[in-house]
Amino acid sequence: MENVGPIIENVATYLECLPLEAASATWSAVIPLCEAFFRRVTPLLQSPEDGIDGIMRTMACLLRLPGISSFKVTLKHQNILV
Secondary structure: OOOHHHHHHHHHHHHHHOOOOOOHHHHHHHHHHHHHHHHHHHHHOOOHHHOHHHHHHHHHHHHOOOOHHHOHHHHHHHHHHO
């Protein structure tokens, strides 16, 4: 489980480099997957500094997506993590 932190950081860096406005139909399929990822990765974090920066950066990218407001469950789960 010591690899979780770097993996989260890599996902965050990847999402920061993607054009979030492009292919909005594709994002509607990715958002539920990100929600499932957040639900499963949270218990794996062994310490608060393990990957919280990467999780926050990933959440920030997701919140900038067009149409994110239609995914209330994702927003609720992000609120719980914060």
